[in-house]
Amino acid sequence: MQKERASKKQQELLSFVDGFIKGSGYGPSYREIMRALGYKSVSTVAVHVEGLITKGYLRRKDNSARSLEVVTTRPGETSPKNPLPLEAELLGYLQTRTLTPEQKSVVKEAMQQLGFTEITKALEEEVTANVESH
DSSP states (O other), rough: OOOOOHHHHHOOOHHHHHHHHHHHSSOHHHHHOOOHOOOOOOHHHHHHHHHHHHHTTEEEESTTTEEEEESOOTTOOOOOOOOHHHHHHHHHHHEEESHHHHHHHHHHHHHHHHHHHHHHHHHHHHHHHHHHOO
């Protein structure tokens, strides 16, 4: 499933939000976004933010101020700290199971084929850790 691309203005806003969160640890206000990007109104920010949420690039943790989170900055990718909800659920489930190295290898291959990059990375790290400890 390919994500719809963000427009140039949306990508600019997304980059700003991503950098702001990395620098401060919380999301910017709409007014901060407006000032930083030179928009004339907060409603312009709201339109772009809603578009990015609809396209799957941003999400809100809740309905409070400064609750924006970056899901991804590029189509088809997720941020390591913000995996897709299904991927997070699957990862949590897999972490509660005891799998043999062979089972982990099969699951890792399946998750890679399905595009679940965070699960693939986590399983790869476990396999590597098991090999190094033996």
